[in-house]
Amino acid sequence: MKRTLIKNIKTLAGIISNSNTPYLNGNQMASLESIKDAFLIIKDELIDDFGHMSELNYFDGFDMIIDANEKTVLPAWCDSHTHLVFPNTREIEYIDKIKGLSYEEIAKRGGGILNSAKAMQYASEDHLYYEAKKRINEVIKWGTGAIEIKSGYGLSTSSELKMLHVIKMLKQDEQIEIKSTFLGAHAIPQEYKNNRSAYIDLIINDMLPNIAKEDLADYIDVFCDKGFFTVEETDKILNAASKYGLIPKIHANELDYSGGIQVGVKHKARSVDHLEYVGDAEIEALKNSDTMATILPGAAFFLNMPYAPARKMIDAGLPVALASDFNPGSSPSGNMQLIISMGSILYKMLPNEVINAVTINGAYAMGLETSLGSITKGKKANLIITKPISNLEYLPYAYGENKVDTMIINGHVL
Numbered sequence: 001m002k003r004t005l006i007k008n009i010k011t012l013a014g015i016i017s018n019s020n021t022p023y024l025n026g027n028q029m030a031s032l033e034s035i036k037d038a039f040l041i042i043k044d045e046l047i048d049d050f051g052h053m054s055e056l057n058y059f060d061g062f063d064m065i066i067d068a069n070e071k072t073v074l075p076a077w078c079d080s081h082t083h084l085v086f087p088n089t090r091e092i093e094y095i096d097k098i099k100g101l102s103y104e105e106i107a108k109r110g111g112g113i114l115n116s117a118k119a120m121q122y123a124s125e126d127h128l129y130y131e132a133k134k135r136i137n138e139v140i141k142w143g144t145g146a147i148e149i150k151s152g153y154g155l156s157t158s159s160e161l162k163m164l165h166v167i168k169m170l171k172q173d174e175q176i177e178i179k180s181t182f183l184g185a186h187a188i189p190q191e192y193k194n195n196r197s198a199y200i201d202l203i204i205n206d207m208l209p210n211i212a213k214e215d216l217a218d219y220i221d222v223f224c225d226k227g228f229f230t231v232e233e234t235d236k237i238l239n240a241a242s243k244y245g246l247i248p249k250i251h252a253n254e255l256d257y258s259g260g261i262q263v264g265v266k267h268k269a270r271s272v273d274h275l276e277y278v279g280d281a282e283i284e285a286l287k288n289s290d291t292m293a294t295i296l297p298g299a300a301f302f303l304n305m306p307y308a309p310a311r312k313m314i315d316a317g318l319p320v321a322l323a324s325d326f327n328p329g330s331s332p333s334g335n336m337q338l339i340i341s342m343g344s345i346l347y348k349m350l351p352n353e354v355i356n357a358v359t360i361n362g363a364y365a366m367g368l369e370t371s372l373g374s375i376t377k378g379k380k381a382n383l384i385i386t387k388p389i390s391n392l393e394y395l396p397y398a399y400g401e402n403k404v405d406t407m408i409i410n411g412h413v414l
């Protein structure tokens with residue numbers, strides 16, 4: 001058994017005492033329980049105890065003592081939506097985009113997701129693995145302690161399986177928690193352009209059984225949006241996936257009022273993500289669900305999309321998570337500190353709300369709420385120790401600066 005003490009913590013933030021709290025919604029999101037002048041004890045990989053320094057009455061028997069001094073401690077970020085296994089970056093399209101082409105126009109010309117899918121055919125598992133590993137190491141430095149990764153640049157059975165094998169290897173090798181999502185329905189491949197239903201049959205009859213056989217996915221995703229997959233197609237795919245016990249986390253309402261949110265809620269999706277096009281009907285559907293509304297500010301910023309009505313959603317009582325959407329086409333960054341700055345500046349979310357959105361709510365959005373996402377006894381010690389900062393508001397405020405001093409993952413100081 002290894003015991004670590006972190007003492008003299010300026011602010012210990014993100015405390016949730018009740019370990020049965022799955023997520024925070026509505027006005028709960030504006031409070032972030034914290035203790036000033038705190039200590040925290042880690043036993044092996046778990047949070048064992050915490051409290052005010054005056055309550056700490058023993059200093060013996062620790063294998064390591066960290067004096068946090070002017071530093072703040074928070075739960076590490078839970079980034080619940082990424083595509084960080086990809087073969088190549090796509091800065092060429094970025095130039096087209098600057099010149100005025102829309103995401104849909106780029107996609108129609110065979111760019112976008114299909115561009116990555118072409119490169120994916122020739123990419124080796126080793127190449128994909130090492131590039132993804134570099135990206136993971138980089139995002140950990142910015143505070144990420146758990147991450148979801150999707151397939152979806154394969155679009156053929158062998159390439160989708162290749163991506164999922166890489167994610168599986170990363171799961172085994174990385175210290176941070178990784179969840180894997182099968183996104184075969186990310187785009188219709190060129191060769192199925194005039195026969196969409198044949199591609200959907202391929203997903204259902206070939207990809208899904210193979211994935212289930214090797215237990216390669218925790219979740220199923222569909223890009224349910226204008227120009228991609230219809231509600232009916234999404235429904236069909238989610239029905240098939242449910243036979244293998246795969247819960248949906250879907251791309252919805254990024255490009256239009258697509259019906260993606262409603263079909264996601266119908267299938268008890270863990271999360272619906274993007275949400276640029278959200279009106280009263282979508283909010284109403286989400287209200288009667290346990291589906292996490294997940295906003296991806298990086299993609300909206302990068303593609304000049306309208307911003308999801310985060311304020312309206314929170315004020316209506318919904319829970320909101322924020323995630324990076326790290327991918328080569330619409331959000332080439334996994335920096336969650338930038339995401340919380342965007343959440344507050346562009347979406348008018350309060351500092352406490354953005355922090356809850358990337359910790360407990362992000363954890364819920366990938367099914368990790370019982371083990372991560374808050375300072376709770378018995379949860380994993382995946383923690384951020386910040387540089388000396390004046391207060392918590394400084395985190396979203398200083399948007400260009402890395403405020404992480406030290407990361408602790410599974411109780412280990414990195």
Ligand code: NIG
Pocket residue numbers: 083112113116223251254299325327328329330331
């Ligand atoms: O989440 N919206 C769909 N898929 C990705 C983009 C993927 C890409 O362009 O490579 C997203 O933004």
Ligand code: FE
Pocket residue numbers: 081082083251325327
């Ligand atoms: Fe995405």
